[in-house]
Amino acid sequence: MRCEICGKPISGKPIRTKVDGAVLDTCKECSKLGRIQKAPPQRQIKRKTAKKQSTQKYQRKRDEPSxxxxxxxxxxxxxxxxxxxxxxxxxxxxxxxxxxxxxxxxxxxxxxxxxxxxxxxxxxxxxxxxxxDNLDLEQFKTSSSGGLTLGSIVKIKK
CATH class of the missing domain: 1.10.260.40 (lambda repressor-like DNA-binding domains)
Structure with a gap:
């Protein structure tokens, strides 16, 4: 990796530096030209739990009338x-x-x-x-001979 200011090869990890509003990966020497940025803490997500909860929320929201x-x-x-x-x-x-x-x-x-x-x-x-009430679009797909159209699912208010 090269320094985004001087172009010299960077040995090791680059230093993220804010120079005139732009955050750049710089070498140790060029990092003195700006303000060194701290890396944001990384959050760890438990994939199984998060996926299960989002599925449950989607199921409930779809079943409930809007x-x-x-x-x-x-x-x-x-x-x-x-x-x-x-x-x-x-x-x-x-x-x-x-x-x-x-x-x-x-x-x-x-x-x-x-x-x-x-x-x-x-x-x-x-x-x-x-x-x-939310409509179940699957019933229209199977019952319609020519495929699903907008007219198949629209409720006309009078």
Whole structure:
């Protein structure tokens, strides 16, 4: 291996040195030009345990229904707020959110994250989060004669 500054062959292990923001493998002489970097500690992972846990998490997550926000969430939130006689400012104080965020959500320009949607549901006493069952794609592969298409697995909401 050669020094990345002077190009001389390095005998032994190179020294990692930070010079002007760049971390380089240098010889002992060139390491004085910068700041010597310590090697990050290496973590040891027990492969059997980690693999087993990740498989279990994947299994549970796939089997559980996921949560999605309904399409007309903005209108639902706006109607609920207006029916309570609250302004956007008042709602913002109650759920501790900016008025601009509430305005974007009500207009449909922004889809709220699930934690914010929960705040809307609890405060306004509405339902904008629905549970969606995960589909088993294997059943469609075997039953379809022409192969799997997008139309085979899409649920159309009316």
């Amino acid at each position: 949560e999605e926000i309904v399409e007309n969430f903005g209108n639902i939130c706006k109607q609920a707020r207006e029916s309570k006689g609250w302004s956007r400012e008042q709602l913002g104080e109650k759920i501790q959110e900016k008025v601009s965020v509430i305005k974007k959500i009500e207009s449909g320009k922004m889809t709220p994250e699930l934690n914010l949607a929960y705040k809307f549901e609890k405060t306004l006493n509405i339902k904008i989060i629905e549970k969606v």
